[in-house]
Amino acid sequence: MAATIVATHERATAAERILRAAVVLFRERGYHGSSMRTLARALRMEAASLYYHFRSKQEILFAILDHTLDDLLAGVGRAVASADGPEARLRAAVRFHVLFHTDSQHEAFLSHSELRSLTQGNLRLVLTRRDEYERVFRGLLASGVRAGVFQVADVRLTAMAILTMCTGVATWFADGGRLSPEAIADRYVEMIMKSVKR
Amino acid sequence: MAATIVATHERATAAERILRAAVVLFRERGYHGSSMRTLARALRMEAASLYYHFRSKQEILFAILDHTLDDLLAGVGRAVASADGPEARLRAAVRFHVLFHTDSQHEAFLSHSELRSLTQGNLRLVLTRRDEYERVFRGLLASGVRAGVFQVADVRLTAMAILTMCTGVATWFADGGRLSPEAIADRYVEMIMKSVKR
DNA sequence: TACCGTACCTAACGTACGTTCGTTATGTAA
DNA sequence: TTACATAACGAACGTACGTTAGGTACGGTA
Incomplete structure (x- = not known):
């Protein structure tokens, strides 16, 4: 994982x-x-x-967020590369995204909640790579639309909706709770595919 | 509004x-x-x-979150009462939820991000009413399933997915941005209905 | 044996924090 | 005019903050 x-x-x-x-x-x-x-x-x-x-408290926070972004970018890259076609690729990317937010729950949570605690320079570095991550999802949606398998009114908005929905998992997921990470990921994938499919 | x-x-x-x-x-x-x-x-x-x-800094935070929950509960009650049938009601509730997170963006954001800054007693008060709010959405989904118009694998999970997705709007919405609150709400409603409909 | 880098320590720096205190200016009702 | 409430003030309290300086114990290497 x-x-x-x-x-x-x-x-x-x-x-x-x-x-x-x-x-x-x-x-x-x-x-x-x-x-x-x-x-x-x-x-x-x-x-x-x-x-x-x-060197400082700030450096600790930045190191956490920086490493988390390393893992996110590498992971989504691997997920996308492991599948073929827009639909399978989006499935893999969403699945990875959800599992990351259960497995690395706390790091993932901080990567969203503590952006405002970064100094300006550190924030820029983090945001640049977060944009890169978001572009992956926009790209997957767009290529699915081009291929005629997806139907979305607004690629940007839909990407945002998907990402924040999965990101939210980090806020409420509890280890050993009712649903396993796998079960959550499966259901999130289904919900999302159902809502973007033509 | x-x-x-x-x-x-x-x-x-x-x-x-x-x-x-x-x-x-x-x-x-x-x-x-x-x-x-x-x-x-x-x-x-x-x-x-x-x-x-x-009386204290804590009292200021609590007052903000308390008032926000007043508005949320009252608003969703009005929204649900204004419509008939599970589908129209869910539409109205989602629409309200999204619009609340654009109109009262900052209050809504704080209601999620600063829960951890509340004292134990204040947290309990807030969480009790947040649960009440979440139950509204679970109830709408469940009655739609009973009526045979919705098909969801897990009501609890789906409610959580819907709420966190809309809640996320408060994190990225920008006044005067590309999309109006109305346009965002409309599209969110469509995405969600598409994913829960039978 | 002498030395050096590693990984920690105690002590202290200056600053900022939430909060309390006693006071003051202003308005209003008797 | 007296009396009280309202709404603010400046100064200070004790505590905690991030950070720095200087020192110490220790394990390995020359």
Whole structure:
């Protein structure tokens, strides 16, 4: 499945452990609601020690979002390449998108909710690549329309609707809840295909 | 249309002006990223003066979310009552939901993004009523399924998908952008109806 | 054995936070 | 004129913030 920020199994480096703890903390209390001291406490360190691994709190947030975008772009690329034809490709892309938002739920959530906590320069870097990600979905829809298999009134709007719908999964999904990630992905794929098919 | 927190036209009371400025500020920088001094500056007051109108910063956030839920519940009630039959009712509810998220964009955004900044007691109050709102949509879907006009694999999941999709509008909608609120609402209604119809 | 980089520590810096206090100016009713 | 309510003020409280400086223990390498 989608790679998380770090390999979960091997012995993680200190920087990786910090990023993972920060993801959980930022998700729970938000970037501005989390302090370096709280983050350090979760790692049984002192706040000052964090500065050996990261230059600033902002750099930690940016690293999280940057790695998450790496995974998103690589994952959707793999998904699209694994299928043929607009319909199968959109299915694969949507499926990946949903599964990413359950597997890397917290990272994915932060990638949307904490954009406003980025400095201007970091925000630009993140937004550029997020646009790239969105363009993939617009492209899939457009080629399906050209091929005559999809019927959508507005490609841009539909892409946005699909993405925000799946992105929303990260806000309510609960591990061990009623539905498995696979079941959710399957149903989301069906709903979306039904609504875009000619 | 959906009532905003305060009447926009008449002379607003100080408390109303504070809430409106807080909505904009919290939306831009988040609750924890906004200080009472910054909020006061936006209103050309001193931070201390805010405490004449509100007991605490938390009370300001809660007031915003509480009023927003008032408007949401009242609005969806009106929408549903204005139509007959599961299909027309769902159309009306979705339409209202989308328009609320363009008209009261910032309030709506905060109602989702700043839940985690509420104290435990305030969170409980808000969540209880948000559940009530969600139940309306589940009820509409379920009665459509019973009537044989809808076909959905999982009512709960579909309701969640619909709501988060429309809620997402508040994250990207831009006043004066390419599409009017009405156009967005119309298209969202069509996409959703297409995906739930038998 | 001497040294060096790694990974942490304690202590402190200056700043900003939410909030409280006592005070003041203005308007209104008795 | 007195009395009170309203709505604001400046100053200060104690606490917490992000960050920096300087020091220490340790494991490996020359």
